[in-house]
Amino acid sequence: MIHILLSRLRQGHRTLPYPKGLPALPERLRGRPTVDASKCANTTDGDAKDGCQLCAEVCPTEAIMLHAGVPTIDLGRCLFCTECEAACPGGAIHYSGEHRLAVRDREDLIVSGGQEYRLAKALDAELMRVFGRSLKLRVVSAGGCNGCEVDVNVLQTITWDLGRFGINYVASPRHADGLLICGPVTANMEAALRLTYDAIPAPKLVIAVGACAISGGPFFSQAEQRGGAASVVPVDLFIPGCPPHPLTILDGLLRLLGKLGKSA
């Protein structure tokens, strides 16, 4: 017993003070990209052309489209491999250390040069009344690589202590207020996912975590999967990444529940 107490003293209190302060993130974290149209080779002579397609060509998940010659990046498809950044001769694409990525609408995941990124808005007043102080989530792994699950799970550790925000993962859909889905929804998980969704009492939320659950991710062209959670159930929150950093997931959950002040 004395050894346990001594260890407890040595290990100390290690829960992050987030959201009061931001924890240190890896310097090389590949977060939200920015597109600077003025540096794109297709605009530098003033007229939009689409002669240079290098960024779109190297993207393994076809996340980059050229609009009037200027790239837009679909973060729902993006694996954050940064091949496009490396390929761009003018330096128009840059992956920043910005971890805030979650959105409410699928279209809001498109990063373009002009528009500001629309982060997830909080639930409306009625849903906030129901879920704002206690949100129980059922996690379903519907294919994928278990990478997102790893960082979803990590939020339960003492480092992040998800429970202090009133959010818990529960063992039955009957106990749940919503679904958290990882994976592209394999053909073999479609029925189980649907049944799990149906078993959750309404009103209910669905949260799609990771590129797979949003678009099929690296498996988007495989016939063995359905192309993400929205193919089976309506999705209320999209958290992109491959996998997203735990802070990105937590940021999304807290944004949905209106628990982040303007500064966070």
Place this chain on the structure above:
Amino acid sequence: MSRSQFLPILNGQVLPLSEIPEASLEDFRKTIIQGVHDGLRLVCLCADAELRLFAVLAEDAAQQLRVGRTKLVQASFPSITPHCVQANLFEREMAEQYGLVPQGHPWFKPVRFHASWMEGRDAWGRTSIPSPAVMDFFTVGGEEVHEVAVGPVHAGVIESGHFRFQCHGEIVLHLEIALGFQHRGIERALVGGPHSLSLKHAETVSGDATIAHGWAYCRILEGLAGVQIPARSEWVRGLALELERMANHVGDLGALAGDVGFLPTASFCGRIRGDWLNLSAAVCGSRLGRDWLRPGGLRFDLEPELAKQLLPRMARAWEDTQDAIELLWGAASVMNRFEAAGHVDEGQAREIGLVGVAARACGIALDVRKDQPFGPYADHPIEISHAESGNVHARAWVRWLELKESHRFLTEALQGLALTPVDPAPSPLPALAPSSLCVALTEGWRGEVLHLGVTDSEGRFSRYKIVDPSFHNWFGVALAMRGEQISDFPICNKSFNLSYCGHDL
């Protein structure tokens, strides 16, 4: 039967297909059966669309592999499984993928429940797409026997899979595991490659073993392209693999503690695991090591300056790790549960071909880093960690010994890397050798990862086979449960901590 028709090959070596003699089906079968009888291991057996069969035997004592091939004249062959249990899942997989029937297979069921890859040729004569886990499970009769079905969706953040227990009271008589829910078609996607997504597919075989699989994939490409990797880059790759091992072993030991209600270690390790993941993120930006490696070398290098910065961070993480885990061995309540659960005996472990931590916990000194050295492990060897008793405690203890050994390797690596300048960034690989075969093994934290690539006359993959350690080891979980209490399933399962997606591909 001599092994002469199975050509010796080193881990990572390339052979032109023309140099591998095409054995008769009879000789092919006998060589495998006799080889495994003599103590070799069947590490890969697979088919391709042209009715060719390939087999790889590991001759660990001689630090080499043996590769053989044959060609079927029809879509069936006499099953090897009745004489060699290690062929069980491989043969069922060949049946499911290419519609090849292993006649006389005693346990002939699908593996992943997908449609045949060969149009119009289905090993079970099915005309509709199969539903997952719909099959005849082994059942035990008797009035007091009951059946417990668990999954595919589990009561936590766990991958999907189905477990069917035959129980008498609390005692499990038999467990059958039906997987395939996570099947997303990785091997099929790799055919015709390498594609721009191929490295991603390798990294996502099992996300917690990104480096183990990513590295194996890189070595297949480097082998087929005839490219040598600079020694320093190999050392960084080894460091990446050992960091992956540290994070997962720490996480597993914490989760085992949690499963027996010993919360101090469970809580500490949950956090400390993150400290190890963050060391990987410090180098490549991704906690799982995504995009760290690339064929030909590294995508993100570990500069001498960064190595110096990481040394004290790692020392702190190691201090916390030791402090948290040593508590386990002194807690009688933990030892009592660990020692009483999940026994697999050495004979059975050898027979079914267990690999990795699970094998080493049964006293089988088996480790690709030592037996089939690759990357930096010839110059910077590791000692094999093993235990004898084959139970949950042994699997936990082996992880602890491996943590110490990996920490030693990591310290040496960071100190070495702090003194040497980085290699130039890798240039794109030349074309892959046509009509050739390459086998690459790495030792991931769960165990042996095998990738096998076969190229066509254009140098594209005509077949790409992946064997995750979980493919060998799931049967071990079933054996570990025999005669045990069903309430011990979580701790038994966790002590293996196998991958569902690595099995399902």
